[in-house]
Amino acid sequence: MTLVRVSRGVRMHREAEPDLAAHVRPLTRISGSCAASHDTAARLWNFPEPERRPFDRRIHISRPSGGARMQRPGVVGHRSRLLPDEVAYVDGLCVTTRTRTWLDLAEALEIDDLVVIADYLLRIPRPEFEGRAEPYATREELLAMLRRHPGKRGLLKAREALALARLGADSPPETRLRLAMLSAGLPEPEVNKPIRNDDGDTLHAPDLSLPEYRIAIEYEGESHGNADQIVRDIEREERARAADWDEVRISKRHMANGARRAVEKIAVALRARGWRQEDAA
Incomplete structure (x- = not known):
């Protein structure tokens, strides 16, 4: 198969039609400290699409504070204070957790869109239809995420959104x-x-x-x-x-x-x- 260049140092088979995860995965492996984050993590986690400002289709990659932002065409680089339990590995892809992703989205999203996502995370699923019995997050877990990052951009919006979130919304x-x-x-x-x-x-x-x-x-x-x-x-x-x-x-x-x-x-x-x-x- 012929390899094609999709980014500096990243090649894929020409015949492949990679989904988002396949496209993002090699970018998170460039160094051991990269994680898909923000809008990209939200899309990987299948968060509800915001109404007022749809998710950015560029790839968002976070590195720890103090490191250089990733600078590549089609990539939005971030420097973030990421704690070890704020990233997850899904099929070899390093991505910020759902709760951390929700907090990162507060930097740009409107409060109503943050509430929609919070309701989605808090909703108790129906096991017979979804194959899971636990919510993606509890109110206490979201609140703990806010407390971890005092002074973070968007924190006040996230607090207001969490106060407006309610358990039980199905859509x-x-x-x-x-x-x-x-x-x-x-x-x-x-x-x-x-x-x-x-x-x-x-x-x-x-x-x-x-x-x-x-x-x-x-x-x-x-x-x-x-x-x-x-x-x-x-x-x-x-x-x-x-x-x-x-x-x-x-x-x-x-x-x-x-x-x-x-x-x-x-x-x-x-x-x-x-x-x-x-x-x-």
């Missing part, structure tokens, strides 16, 4: 909708909390809910267009209505412009249940 749109509600002055919703009828029977766990006003909020992604899912959604709404709960259904089209239409739709349901904006002031 980025759910997190963004919750944050949009808070920003608009609406009551903060519960996240995936089971709702019950007057007899105490559990109905289901809506994506978001406002128990005081008996409002269930469901974000319906593409899977809700499936015929069987449509039937289940109708039955779910009927059960909620029978228990005197109103269901507000939100789709992607409601989420444009900072979820303005979604917030308006929820506010209408709240006002019908007796809520007033001045009550939240």
Whole structure:
């Protein structure tokens, strides 16, 4: 096979079509102290894509403080204080851990995007679907990462984002909708909390809910267009209505412009249940 040069001192087979990890791996082996970090680590860990500033497609490589930044075409070099347990080796690739990557992203990302990623890390998975039972991180682990690096750029944003993170969000749109509600002055919703009828029977766990006003909020992604899912959604709404709960259904089209239409739709349901904006002031 013919070798082609992809960076100084790095060759690959011409016929190969390397994925991101294969492209990054040799750059982390140039010296024993290199680690994929920042946006590159986020992509390797499959973090949710930021809405306001998508992940940089250049390769981000960190070296310890005091060393020279890597300077190569298509590479963004960083000098960072990396502790031994803040890097992981995945298939021979040295990459910053998920918690450290989240903190590094605070240098450039907006708070809402940091909250989305924090919710993703904190979410308790469903083993039958995901093959894992533990979250990627706990709130205590993220907080410990913040305490380790006082004075780090983006630290204040990361602290604010962690304060806004909630356990239970199943998708980025759910997190963004919750944050949009808070920003608009609406009551903060519960996240995936089971709702019950007057007899105490559990109905289901809506994506978001406002128990005081008996409002269930469901974000319906593409899977809700499936015929069987449509039937289940109708039955779910009927059960909620029978228990005197109103269901507000939100789709992607409601989420444009900072979820303005979604917030308006929820506010209408709240006002019908007796809520007033001045009550939240």
